[in-house]
Amino acid sequence: MSVKDPITKGGCRFRRPVSHDTSPSPEDVCLIRRRFVQGLAMGGAVAGLGLSTPSLLAAVMKQQGPQTLGGTDFNLTISEQTVNFTGTPRIGTTVNDSLPAPVLRWREGDRVTLRVTNLLSETSSIHWHGIILPSAMDGVPGIATGFEGIKPGETFTYQFPVIQSGTYWYHSHSGFQEQTGLYGAIVIDPRESEPASYDRDYVVMLSDWTDEDPTDVYKKLKKLSHYYNFNERSHADLMKDIEEKGLAATWNDRKMWNQMRMSQRDLSDVTGYTYTYLMNGQTPANGWMGLFKKGEKIRLRIINGSAMSFFDVRIPGLKMTVVAADGQHIEPVSVDEFRIGVAETYDVIVEPKDDTAYTLFAQDISRSGYARGTLTPDPLLTAEIPEMDVVPNLGHGDMGMDMMLHAGHDMSGMDHSQHQMPDGKMMPGMDHSQHQMPGMSMGSNTDMDMGGYQLSNASSERANPSDFTSGPVHHAASEYGPHVDMRADAPQYRLNDPGVGLRNNGRRVLTYADLKNLRSTHDQREPDREIELHLTGNMGRYMWSINGVKHANAEPLRWKLGERLRITFVNDTMMNHPMHLHGMWSDLETGDNNFLPRKHTVIVQPGSRISYRVTVDAEGGWAYHCHLLYHMLGMFRTVIVS
Amino acid sequence: MKKTVFALMAMGLSTTVFAGGADDPLVYKVMVDKLEIRNTGGNDPFVLDADAWVGYDLNKFWFKTEVERVDGETEEAEVQFLYSRAVAPFWDVQAGWRRDIKPEPDRDFLALGFKGLAPYMFEVDAGVFIGESGQVGARLDAEYEYMLTQKLILSPEIEMNLYSKDDEEVGIGSGLSDMELGLRLRYEVLREFAPYIGVNWTKIFGQTADFASDEGEDTSDLQMVIGIRAWF
Numbered sequence: 001m002s003v004k005d006p007i008t009k010g011g012c013r014f015r016r017p018v019s020h021d022t023s024p025s026p027e028d029v030c031l032i033r034r035r036f037v038q039g040l041a042m043g044g045a046v047a048g049l050g051l052s053t054p055s056l057l058a059a060v061m062k063q064q065g066p067q068t069l070g071g072t073d074f075n076l077t078i079s080e081q082t083v084n085f086t087g088t089p090r091i092g093t094t095v096n097d098s099l100p101a102p103v104l105r106w107r108e109g110d111r112v113t114l115r116v117t118n119l120l121s122e123t124s125s126i127h128w129h130g131i132i133l134p135s136a137m138d139g140v141p142g143i144a145t146g147f148e149g150i151k152p153g154e155t156f157t158y159q160f161p162v163i164q165s166g167t168y169w170y171h172s173h174s175g176f177q178e179q180t181g182l183y184g185a186i187v188i189d190p191r192e193s194e195p196a197s198y199d200r201d202y203v204v205m206l207s208d209w210t211d212e213d214p215t216d217v218y219k220k221l222k223k224l225s226h227y228y229n230f231n232e233r234s235h236a237d238l239m240k241d242i243e244e245k246g247l248a249a250t251w252n253d254r255k256m257w258n259q260m261r262m263s264q265r266d267l268s269d270v271t272g273y274t275y276t277y278l279m280n281g282q283t284p285a286n287g288w289m290g291l292f293k294k295g296e297k298i299r300l301r302i303i304n305g306s307a308m309s310f311f312d313v314r315i316p317g318l319k320m321t322v323v324a325a326d327g328q329h330i331e332p333v334s335v336d337e338f339r340i341g342v343a344e345t346y347d348v349i350v351e352p353k354d355d356t357a358y359t360l361f362a363q364d365i366s367r368s369g370y371a372r373g374t375l376t377p378d379p380l381l382t383a384e385i386p387e388m389d390v391v392p393n394l395g396h397g398d399m400g401m402d403m404m405l406h407a408g409h410d411m412s413g414m415d416h417s418q419h420q421m422p423d424g425k426m427m428p429g430m431d432h433s434q435h436q437m438p439g440m441s442m443g444s445n446t447d448m449d450m451g452g453y454q455l456s457n458a459s460s461e462r463a464n465p466s467d468f469t470s471g472p473v474h475h476a477a478s479e480y481g482p483h484v485d486m487r488a489d490a491p492q493y494r495l496n497d498p499g500v501g502l503r504n505n506g507r508r509v510l511t512y513a514d515l516k517n518l519r520s521t522h523d524q525r526e527p528d529r530e531i532e533l534h535l536t537g538n539m540g541r542y543m544w545s546i547n548g549v550k551h552a553n554a555e556p557l558r559w560k561l562g563e564r565l566r567i568t569f570v571n572d573t574m575m576n577h578p579m580h581l582h583g584m585w586s587d588l589e590t591g592d593n594n595f596l597p598r599k600h601t602v603i604v605q606p607g608s609r610i611s612y613r614v615t616v617d618a619e620g621g622w623a624y625h626c627h628l629l630y631h632m633l634g635m636f637r638t639v640i641v642s
Numbered sequence: 643m644k645k646t647v648f649a650l651m652a653m654g655l656s657t658t659v660f661a662g663g664a665d666d667p668l669v670y671k672v673m674v675d676k677l678e679i680r681n682t683g684g685n686d687p688f689v690l691d692a693d694a695w696v697g698y699d700l701n702k703f704w705f706k707t708e709v710e711r712v713d714g715e716t717e718e719a720e721v722q723f724l725y726s727r728a729v730a731p732f733w734d735v736q737a738g739w740r741r742d743i744k745p746e747p748d749r750d751f752l753a754l755g756f757k758g759l760a761p762y763m764f765e766v767d768a769g770v771f772i773g774e775s776g777q778v779g780a781r782l783d784a785e786y787e788y789m790l791t792q793k794l795i796l797s798p799e800i801e802m803n804l805y806s807k808d809d810e811e812v813g814i815g816s817g818l819s820d821m822e823l824g825l826r827l828r829y830e831v832l833r834e835f836a837p838y839i840g841v842n843w844t845k846i847f848g849q850t851a852d853f854a855s856d857e858g859e860d861t862s863d864l865q866m867v868i869g870i871r872a873w874f
Contacts, residue, residue, distance in 0.1 A: 215667075218667070219667065219669050222667075222669045222699070223669060223671045223873075224833065227833055230792045230793075231792070232789055232792060233789075234789040234790065234791055234792060235788070235789065235790045235791065236791075258761065258762045258763060259761045259762065260761075261732055261759050261760075261761060261763055481730075481731075482700055482728035482729055482730055482731055482733070483699070483700065483728075483731075484731065485731035485732070486731075538731055540731070540732065540759065541699055541700075541728065541731075542699075543665075543666075543699050544665075550665055550666075551665065552664075552665060552666075633664050633665030634665040634666075
């Protein structure tokens, strides 16, 4: 595919119309967009904000984000365009010449038709993430029933009824096209009125862009797994520890990590070293801009459409009321900050009470960069951009050690026999005595970033519902070998753990324990059977698998139509994995079985255990995988429902 | 023996070459670990220590070489062709053929070793080498990387060689023949490219030292080194 006209970022994008295109051509779309903006300026809120000069209007236009396409009939064209996010022109994968792809606005109850034309030189596909639809429309080549991807030059017509509402997204399920730009937002308006009221509605699409070829990124990780990690613990950090804790405590603190050959800073495989983090396609230098008038309620539909990046999102000076998770309404909960895993979505409502600007700040989990936007009553007014938080260290709890039981207790002089290690071994060849941490005082550790964070009484009740199994964990024989570098011996339910880097940071941070469905659980049945899946890998070799078996070697999971499953994940790695089940909801067991939140993507924290229920109500082939792009090749299962 | 080695390597190839999937593509890496000039009293030797591998997650072919040149003459040159198989999370077993090209006459060995990361993050490469005349050699190479900053890395290294028999033609004596201690400070301009400076101390022992003394060579030497480390 030859390089086409460069995109003017955020502006109108022209390319030759596709002859069979019956929807508005890109030029028309551009006109619509212009009219939309003008309309807004003349009669709408922008005029009310005093946006009279063309330059201001242009400034606002520039920072808006992708266009919105509405209706029931869509023509989407996948192609390549020159984009420039870093100062260097690169080829991006676009939909209707837009990166991110256009926002699709559907209406619950409609039947939508989407004709997707592939102008790439390789097979492509679009998966509608979180949308409940027939398998044949799910868009995963080789797994969705009868779907083998969209070949170059071909058009595939997706058609399905929209039976849900909320915030979702869509992306390619072929190769690494998601990394190069093929992702966009889906907003579905409900038939009935929204439970939450708001005056403005903005999509906030977070993503990560690299100038590198994603194939090279993957190969670099195979050659040197910490290639992108420039936040390892180094000399200054060691000296600081020794000064604060003394030599012995510092040695003991780091002993296990050194013995296990693990990095406490293994937070993200790919970082800001190569990534430019985008908000609605805007770089941190530009920033996305959302306008408001004081006193208005703004709904932000935050979507993590990145390939590899978890974001910690906050708006300094504003509380956020989380009203939906993964498109589904939850009981509103007011927070200062939340972590959004790859592929998750959160809808929040904010109410700025004065005429000030606010920064919407999304720092990546490894604190190597951020995406940002501004909520402002005036395009000329921006807010201060906060400093990124300090780079956190993974704790022993993140290694699957049983620290929870000891939270708040002094562990110095602890007898090893009290230290629950059911399977005895953490590593092959690792002596049990190495688990000892003589003189180590977990409870009094100042940063408390050890997985040993404090549990409030109320939340610990919610975190450990009575029917959870939390006994010794069993690891299958397939989990032993050169392809698996770690197994969690005492993985804990950590629903009320905000996760590494967010523990005890002085802000109210959302946790999964906060998620409570606004409606009662749609399927009240107890699970018919339980499946335990272990997330496994070898970081150094950069291999990822489930139960130690990678997708290429795995039998499909066969589920029975109509059954109610409980799936329990055990994370035997030191990374967060956002696990996404296609086609069926994941009813996350957060404590109150009457109000289980429905999710499509669930973060499984390092060294932890988490479970959800699935009503197996969708026949056919489905993908089930870690949504980190460079993990999913191995950490993947095909599910067949019949 | 060469035939045996090639047969072994062919077997390895047949089990690996078709193994790659999308998750496990064929990857190669070329690493010039040391390309340096050593400052001695006399003629400064020029040293290359490099390796390369190609393969998949668990099965690879390795090539390793060490070359030392003085005054435009190659004084020492060694190559190894190895099949490498992951046997534990942090360890690969490597087997194949080693040839010492210089000093002459050349010597062939069957090479068997393991390479990986030991607890406390020591990179270890250890092997035994079985020669044609019943000569048995052993080598241990261990390296640590201490991060002064994210880009400035201090790396101590030890290498030692042992042999079971004297081999006067190539100046090898039985027992511990030589040991090398290095300390290099590199600055990673890029991950892939780092100039460095350092010191290198070598000592030869026992009969090997006697052979060297007979040739009028020093038995121990402390050298300043300057070089580059690069990979792709």
